[in-house]
Amino acid sequence: MSIASLTDPITPQGGHTSFDNLDHWMQGRTLYGGASALIAYTAAVRAFADLPPLRAGQVAFVAPTGPEVELKREIVRQGRNVAQVRSEIWCEGKCTLSAFWLFGTTREPNATHPAARVSDWPGPPEEAEATMTGKGPAFIQNNFELRKAQDISGRGEPVVRRWARLADREGLDPVSELILLGDVLPPGAMRAMQRQGPISSINWSFNLLDTAPETRDGWWLSENASQHAAGGYSSERLRLWNAEGRQVLDGMQCVAIFG
Missing domain, CATH: 2.40.160.210 (Acyl-CoA thioesterase, double hotdog domain)
Structure with a gap:
């Protein structure tokens, strides 16, 4: 399965992870950006299972990402409503992707303004x-x-x-x-x-x-x-x-x- 090749190898423990059959997700010499971002996001939510819903993400594509990686993730801060998590992909001892994820619970709104159609x-x-x-x-x-x-x-x-x-x-x-x-x-x-x-x-x-x-x-x-x-x-x-x-x-x- 195409999606499974990106997500199945990811464990809650992170660390060294090997991905197989990624040729169909490549963009030149690196993994397609959306695929590598999904790996980083999946590593974060599997490591910390009780996170509130995702609200925002900041992803830096630092260098080409290949099939042999080390997955790193940590909770930078977790408050009553908001959790901020960093996850990174490392290849051959160098960071190739760094992501910062913002998770937040739903609160009683004090402002409501829908996006334009x-x-x-x-x-x-x-x-x-x-x-x-x-x-x-x-x-x-x-x-x-x-x-x-x-x-x-x-x-x-x-x-x-x-x-x-x-x-x-x-x-x-x-x-x-x-x-x-x-x-x-x-x-x-x-x-x-x-x-x-x-x-x-x-x-x-x-x-x-x-x-x-x-x-x-x-x-x-x-x-x-x-x-x-x-x-x-x-x-x-x-x-x-x-x-x-x-x-x-x-x-x-x-x-x-x-x-």
């Missing part, structure tokens, strides 16, 4: 045209289904929007599902690049707007939008909505633009 609604995923079939890196071809959610193509407004779902979601809780697919699209700055060249995610920070997200038939509307690109880097806003157009995740990312 998605603008430029592309229509339901069931009516959208498939895209990237047989194209792109191995992790997309083997693990995701993508469908068009915008009319533009090629250079133009630096926004990439697609319907996305995992081909195999069996046994995966909704929060882990969002972590796994939250980084699936290329940066919006891709549409502003003067020529083709490699790109690399450096970090990813996100807030969960719903601790128990739901959608229809596994489809999520994913959008990466470059807010500013210069000097070889792009500041990106990453958002996810469910199939009804309700936002469930709001994030930011720094991306290196080479070439």
Whole structure:
């Protein structure tokens, strides 16, 4: 099973962990960012079973991550309502991913303001045209289904929007599902690049707007939008909505633009 290859080897004890059959999760010479973030998150929640719901995450992609790792995690602080947990992936004696997870209980609200509905609604995923079939890196071809959610193509407004779902979601809780697919699209700055060249995610920070997200038939509307690109880097806003157009995740990312 595809998902099991990422999560089954992870134990509450952490430490040295070996992953098999990860070729279909690779992005060049490293593990796809969403997959490595899921490993770090799973290591945290399996080590500390009584954590409240996840509210936010900050993930730094430090160096390429391979199949032989050491998993480290610790509770930095745990209060009455909020727990903050650090988890790291180490390969060959060096840190390759560092993540900080914020968990928090639900409290009586003193402020209520729902996120705005998605603008430029592309229509339901069931009516959208498939895209990237047989194209792109191995992790997309083997693990995701993508469908068009915008009319533009090629250079133009630096926004990439697609319907996305995992081909195999069996046994995966909704929060882990969002972590796994939250980084699936290329940066919006891709549409502003003067020529083709490699790109690399450096970090990813996100807030969960719903601790128990739901959608229809596994489809999520994913959008990466470059807010500013210069000097070889792009500041990106990453958002996810469910199939009804309700936002469930709001994030930011720094991306290196080479070439």
